[in-house]
């Protein structure tokens with residue numbers, strides 16, 4: 001099994017089964033209902049875990065919840081703790097409705113602060129960080145490999161670490177430096193004790209510490225959206241390697257979701273929440289939609305693309321409405337997934353299968369086995385449908401229309417199909 005690694009910019013072979021494969025994926029910052037783009041790393045990480053487990057691996061998946069962050073303070077001044085708690089609940093509810101299970105561990109930043117403080121103290125003791133005016137900053141110049149993941153090496157504007165405050169900027173020795181700890185500011189309703197006074201951790205150190213707390217100082221896969229490569233993951237590497245830890249061995253970054261060709265983001269105001277998408281399309285259509293895009297590539301989100309996914313989901317149901325036919329081969333399906341987890345290819349392979357057991361086994365990898373739970377029509381409706389077919393064959397359209405209406409009144413739709421027996425009964429939604 002091989003996967004593309006951002007750090008080496010090539011496909012990397014995973015260790016042979018049973019591994020272990022320890023995975024950390026960056027979860028959402030919780031201050032609103034997550035958007036459909038945030039759901040992509042959740043879906044990909046769970047599918048990958050399921051596939052690796054079926055391939056004989058021992059897998060641990062950790063996905064954090066960022067519940068301390070500037071964005072949360074900005075979204076609910078003075079009341080951020082309540083918003084973060086509410087939004088954590090929405091995140092768990094909405095992603096649970098995808099029907100893929102939960103990560104093995106879902107650490108929250110608010111529950112990890114003592115370990116974070118300890119990591120910062122170690123970085124300070126090693127000269128990798130400095131305290132300034134109640135804050136603590138990571139000293140980027142102390143880490144020569146800085147920029148290797150993202151390819152941003154220079155001191156140019158692009159390599160600056162974002163800083164909200166001019167004051168903060170003035171405290172930094174180097175514009176590339178980033179906050180490990182931020183002193184408490186007026187209006188912030190949460191803070192924690194530390195050797196540097198009241199304050200709270202920076203976002204990057206939260207993830208370094210939560211990953212290592214639950215997976216150890218070295219683990220196989222770190223994932224997240226491609227927008228996290230810089231500065232978030234670059235900074236995670238700098239922190240953890242400066243502590244003498246090997247940290248992640250392979251970096252998986254998924255492509256963004258685009259709405260009308262633009263990246264979905266709060267600042268652009270073009271957001272579709274996972275909740276709304278689930279309510280509008282249902283989990284099966286959404287999952288088929290995600291299957292159709294390679295995890296590394298950007299994917300467009302539009303009514304048209306979702307309608308196509310709905311039609312694909314329906315075509316799988318239709319296979320189960322017909323007779324199971326022998327034939328079809330697991331091998332090309334497995335090969336697609338083992339080669340950089342190519343779900344669009346695996347999807348295409350499944351569309352060729354008519355063997356119910358084989359298809360159910362394939363769909364089950366992606367949590368889609370429910371597509372096989374098709375409702376079969378009662379015998380009296382089958383009889384009406386057969387009579388209608390006969391009437392049509394004799395050009396008796398008045399009778400055939402009457403029978404179609406009768407079937408519709410019973411809550412079913414009769415469709416003409418080429419395959420035997422020449423019709424299909426589908427429950428009306």
Ligand SMILES: [Zn+2]
Nearest residue numbers: 026027207232
């Ligand atoms: Zn993270």
